[in-house]
Amino acid sequence: MKFVHLADIHFDTPFKTISDRADLGKIRRLEQRSAFKKVIEFIKENDIEYLFISGDFFEQDYVRKSTIIYVNNLFKEINNTKIYIAPGNHDPYMSNSYYKTFDWAENVKIFTEKAEKVENPEVNIYGYGFNNYEMNDNQLEDIKIDDKNKINILITHGTVISGNEISGIYNPISKNKLEENGFDYVALGHIHKRDNFYPGSLISMGFDEIGEHGFIYGEITKNKVKTEFIKADEREFIEIDVDVSDIYSEEDLIEKLNLIDTGNNLYEINLIGYRNFIINIDLKLIQKNIIKIKDYTELKIEIKENNNTLKGISIKKLNEKLKNNEINKKEYDEILELIIKIFNN
Ligand SMILES: [Mn+2]
Structure with missing residues (x-):
C-alpha cells in the first residue's frame, strides 16, 4: 500500500x-x-x-x-x-x-x-x-x-x-x-x-x-x-551573520544587505562585530526577503578618560554612572556613542 x-x-x-x-x-x-x-x-x-x-x-x-x-x-x-x-x-x-x-x-x-x-x-x-x-x-x-x-x-x-x-x-x-x-x-x-x-x-x-x-x-x-x-515548501528560512566591522556608513550597510542573493528564501540577519556608526535601519530600505535584522554589534572605542578634555571628563562621568548602576549597559552605549559623535565632529 x-x-x-x-x-x-x-x-x-x-x-x-x-x-x-x-x-x-x-x-x-x-x-x-x-x-x-x-x-x-x-x-x-x-x-x-x-x-x-x-x-x-x-x-x-x-x-x-x-x-x-x-x-x-x-x-x-x-x-x-x-x-x-x-x-x-x-x-x-x-x-x-x-x-x-x-x-x-x-x-x-x-x-x-x-x-x-x-x-x-x-x-x-x-x-x-x-x-x-x-x-x-x-x-x-x-x-x-x-x-x-x-x-x-x-x-x-x-x-x-x-x-x-x-x-x-x-x-x-x-x-x-x-x-x-x-x-x-x-x-x-x-x-x-x-x-x-x-x-x-x-x-x-x-x-x-x-x-x-x-x-x-x-x-x-x-x-x-x-x-x-x-x-513541499518553496522556501527555506535562513539565518546568517553579517560582520559590520569594516562598514563605515548606513548606506554601505544597506547596500551590502541588498546585495545578498536571497533567492526564494527568507532571511534573518544577525549584525555582528564592531560598529562604526549608529545602526538604526529602516526595513523599508531593505530587500523584501530579509525580514528580520538583529543587532549584536559592539561599540569599539578607545576611551581616553585620563585626559582633562571635555570628552575625557564626560566619559569618566559616564563610566561612574555605569559603575553605580545609575544607567544600564544599553543606555551607557547610547550616551557614549553620542559623546563620541559630538566630540569627533
Ligand atoms: Mn504543531
Missing part, C-alpha cells in the same frame, strides 16, 4: 513571529494552501491510497470556515484516497471544532480522543487525538494489535519520550511501548522538525524551523517499509 503522511500545517495561523513584514503572514497563509495543493497533486499523480494527517492541521483559534471548505473541496478531488486525521493540540476535537460541526467529504475519517481501530482489507489503522489544548492520558496502553498478519499503522499527535518517566501535557508516548506494540508504521505529528515518526511541519513556521519542509511518501508491504521525504 502507498501512503502520504503529513502533519502540522496549522492552517490560518497568524505567523506572529515573522510578521515584522506586514504582508508576510498573508503570503505564508497562501503558501500553506499551495503546499497542501502540492500534496493533493502528488496523491493524484501517484495513485496514493491513504493520506495520514497527524494533527495541527488547522489552528482552532484562527481557522475560518472558508479555509475548511477549501481543504474539504481538495479532499473531494481525491475521493479514491482514504484520509485519516488525528486532531492535535492546536486543532483538538472539541464541541465547537469544525472536526465535529462540519460536513466532511465521505473519504475523511476523523479520530477522537478515544483510541479506535479502522479495518481495511490490507491494513488496520489505529488512531486517536486531542480533545482539548492539552492531553496527558496514555491511550497507547489500551491499544493492542490483534492481527499481526496485516499491516498495522498508528496515527496520533504527541511527544515521543525515551525514558521511563512518561509524563507531559502533549500526549506523551512511550518509545519503548511503541516498539513493543510492533506497528509497521507510526505516523505522528507535533514535532515540527523532521525526525523518526515525524514528517515535520508541511511548511516552516519561522526561523526556529530552518531547512527543508514537506511530507513523507511511503510504500509498505508486510515485511518492508520504504519512505521518502518530498519537499
Whole structure:
C-alpha cells in the first residue's frame, strides 16, 4: 500500500513571529494552501491510497470556515484516497471544532480522543487525538494489535519520550511501548522538525524551523517499509551573520544587505562585530526577503578618560554612572556613542 503522511500545517495561523513584514503572514497563509495543493497533486499523480494527517492541521483559534471548505473541496478531488486525521493540540476535537460541526467529504475519517481501530482489507489503522489544548492520558496502553498478519499503522499527535518517566501535557508516548506494540508504521505529528515518526511541519513556521519542509511518501508491504521525504515548501528560512566591522556608513550597510542573493528564501540577519556608526535601519530600505535584522554589534572605542578634555571628563562621568548602576549597559552605549559623535565632529 502507498501512503502520504503529513502533519502540522496549522492552517490560518497568524505567523506572529515573522510578521515584522506586514504582508508576510498573508503570503505564508497562501503558501500553506499551495503546499497542501502540492500534496493533493502528488496523491493524484501517484495513485496514493491513504493520506495520514497527524494533527495541527488547522489552528482552532484562527481557522475560518472558508479555509475548511477549501481543504474539504481538495479532499473531494481525491475521493479514491482514504484520509485519516488525528486532531492535535492546536486543532483538538472539541464541541465547537469544525472536526465535529462540519460536513466532511465521505473519504475523511476523523479520530477522537478515544483510541479506535479502522479495518481495511490490507491494513488496520489505529488512531486517536486531542480533545482539548492539552492531553496527558496514555491511550497507547489500551491499544493492542490483534492481527499481526496485516499491516498495522498508528496515527496520533504527541511527544515521543525515551525514558521511563512518561509524563507531559502533549500526549506523551512511550518509545519503548511503541516498539513493543510492533506497528509497521507510526505516523505522528507535533514535532515540527523532521525526525523518526515525524514528517515535520508541511511548511516552516519561522526561523526556529530552518531547512527543508514537506511530507513523507511511503510504500509498505508486510515485511518492508520504504519512505521518502518530498519537499513541499518553496522556501527555506535562513539565518546568517553579517560582520559590520569594516562598514563605515548606513548606506554601505544597506547596500551590502541588498546585495545578498536571497533567492526564494527568507532571511534573518544577525549584525555582528564592531560598529562604526549608529545602526538604526529602516526595513523599508531593505530587500523584501530579509525580514528580520538583529543587532549584536559592539561599540569599539578607545576611551581616553585620563585626559582633562571635555570628552575625557564626560566619559569618566559616564563610566561612574555605569559603575553605580545609575544607567544600564544599553543606555551607557547610547550616551557614549553620542559623546563620541559630538566630540569627533
Ligand atoms: Mn504543531
